[in-house]
């Protein structure tokens with residue numbers, strides 16, 4: 419393909435077809451408790467298709483099936499949505515929520531596998547990654563669904579939102595542990611600001627509105643752009659039935675956060691929120707990469723630094739600072755600590771626009787401030803590092819990080835298993851092809867699928 423679009427080149431070059439391979443070669447010893455599936459979504463337009471925006475590329479899910487020390491299969495499948503066949507999102511009847519790229523994330527909830535894109539309904543997949551169809555929670559989901567829902571590690575509930583550039587701008591949903599929507603609430607005071615992610619603590623729901631908002635003059639297919647007049651704010655709402663009556667919005671410095679690392683109440687009842695964030699120039703560099711325009715960064719997120727907000731609800735104040743000088747994205751953690759104070763945070767590091775940093779899997783110790791990086795080697799790019807607890811885990815970092823590495827020199831990929839404590843390599847599964855870089859993924863243990871075989 420002849421193109422100058424960075425999201426169709428190098429690590430991001432789409433694959434041309436769907437394959438299945440069995441009995442994969444494993445270097446090292448796969449821990450037997452890694453019995454399940456690693457699923458990874460990616461934007462992978464069909465051959466000959468050049469989307470005007472990276473995020474408009476059709477979703478393809480890559481899966482690796484591990485069982486008791488063996489790597490049983492690899493397969494990749496496009497998510498078969500109307501958009502894959504060219505159906506437009508905007509129709510004469512309004513947005514078609516089923517016309518999804520479904521290329522942002524893939525999760526499991528209540529035993530159901532869902533491929534997600536924030537402008538649309540989720541798409542249900544089988545355990546072999548075939549598409550079942552759009553899933554609207556038995557007719558109860560009338561909005562889009564964020565690609566970053568939060569599963570409460572205690573209750574099993576799924577918290578999520580639907581956002582839109584048109585009213586209602588923000589609707590908050592809760593599904594119970596069985597996957598039934600039990601609450602849908604319009605959030606008062608929200609605006610058309612782009613909301614990619616949010617946070618749920620033990621006692622609060624936290625919404626983030628940055629300076630990127632609806633821009634009808636943006637024609638890449640993603641109608642958003644930076645606005646200096648859009649107020650940047652954090653909305654804090656108590657969890658529970660009447661939370662919307664008590665939502666409070668706090669002004670913050672201009673910026674745009676794509677992903678939440680974590681949020682929690684600290685010992686003084688303040689809310690601590692962290693996530694990689696770009697400033698105005700950082701957003702310009704990223705956006706120009708995402709649309710393939712001149713004046714872009716060398717990476718899709720070349721100026722994304724972790725920012726921490728401490729919100730004092732009693733004083734009504736926000737303390738805000740950048741906490742690390744390494745450009746990172748795709749923050750992950752031991753999800754048992756979602757919503758409570760986590761000591762360890764993981765992320766993928768990228769070179770910044772001056773070349774500082776480099777590709778690696780990063781571990782932060784938030785107590786000591788220590789930072790450790792696992793370098794993956796030249797011309798190799800790791801994907802989001804998914805944490806999986808070890809059998810009998812006691813400490814927060816007793817477990818593994820699973821990341822799919824794109825290797826340009828070998829034109830191949832590996833599923834790398836790192837020890838989350840020391841970032842040492844435990845095992846590598848050789849995949850039969852290079853897996854397109856990006857975006858999000860999940861580990862789905864067999865126990866989440868009723869423990870049954872598939």
Ligand SMILES: [Fe+2]
Nearest residue numbers: 565614677858
């Ligand atoms: Fe995301």
